[in-house]
Amino acid sequence: MSKIAVLMTNMFEDVEYTKPAEQFSNAGHELTVISHKAGESLTGKQQDATVTSDKGIDDVNAEDFDVLFIPGGFSPDELRADDRFVNFTKKMMYLNKKTLVICHGPQLLITAEALHGRNITGFKSIQTDLKYAGANVFDEEVVVCGGTLVSSRNPDDIPAFIEKSLSVMDS
Numbered sequence: 272m273s274k275i276a277v278l279m280t281n282m283f284e285d286v287e288y289t290k291p292a293e294q295f296s297n298a299g300h301e302l303t304v305i306s307h308k309a310g311e312s313l314t315g316k317q318q319d320a321t322v323t324s325d326k327g328i329d330d331v332n333a334e335d336f337d338v339l340f341i342p343g344g345f346s347p348d349e350l351r352a353d354d355r356f357v358n359f360t361k362k363m364m365y366l367n368k369k370t371l372v373i374c375h376g377p378q379l380l381i382t383a384e385a386l387h388g389r390n391i392t393g394f395k396s397i398q399t400d401l402k403y404a405g406a407n408v409f410d411e412e413v414v415v416c417g418g419t420l421v422s423s424r425n426p427d428d429i430p431a432f433i434e435k436s437l438s439v440m441d442s
Contacts, residue, residue, distance in 0.1 A: 272299040273440045275371075276336040276363070278356055278379065279322070280306050284344035285315030286426050287373045288322065291340070294433045300440060302340070305331055307353075316344045328355045333362035338440060343374025343394065343425075351382035361385055371436045373423045377401055390416035392424050418442060 275295060279288060292302055306313055306324035313322045339360065341347055350356040356379065364370060364385035372380060377393040378400070380386050387405030392398070392414040401408045412428040413435045415421050421439050423432035 272301065273337040273369070274335065275300050275302045275338040275340050276331065276333075276359075277302050277304045277340045277342070278306075278350055278360065279304065279313060279342055279346045280311075280349050281313050282316045282345035282349065283313065283320075283322075283342045284346075284374055284426065285317045285320040286429060287342040287344065287376075288315070289320050290429050291342070291371070291373075291433050291436065294437065295340075295440075298437055298440075300338070303331070303336070305359075328353070328359060331359070333359055333366055333368065336363070336368065338369045338371065339363040340371045340436075341373075341376035341379055343372075343376050345375070347375045347378040351379050357382050367419055369419050369421075369439055371421045371432070371439075373428070373432055374425050377422060380404075389420055390414050391420065391422045393422060394424055415439065 303325045308327040311324040360379045361383040374394045381404045391406045413423045413431040421436045
């Protein structure tokens with residue numbers, strides 16, 4: 272099964288991590304939560320979820336993972352200010368690894384300059400940013416691009432996001 276790199280820090284959108292993570296894990300995929308340091312206690316934006324990071328960004332290599340998963344909330348905006356997370360994201364996209372982003376998750380892809388010509392969706396407030404990044408933006412519950420990039424807009428889209436993500440990971 273797939274090894275999934277989950278990039279997040281505090282203020283992630285709770286259900287955009289917990290619901291997909293539960294389904295991905297139940298399907299046999301291995302998730303590694305990557306933040307600034309291993310063992311960091313990360314609290315969701317709604318304070319419904321607390322997650323402990325498995326690895327620090329300095330302890331991982333893109334080559335060791337099959338899938339990149341970026342939940343939304345304020346976390347992606349925080350992470351894109353750190354070149355280490357941007358470079359990891361850029362490398363995953365360059366290696367054509369499967370990438371799963373929801374809500375504000377695509378902000379890291381924008382900063383990594385990895386969206387030109389790709390089909391994507393995201394939270395309404397970042398859709399113009401996605402267009403400026405050269406992406407083809409669709410206001411749909413889930414968009415799959417090239418069989419490797421899965422994106423959704425918000426928590427309401429989680430069931431479709433999970434279904435398409437599992438399908439892409441199993442292909």
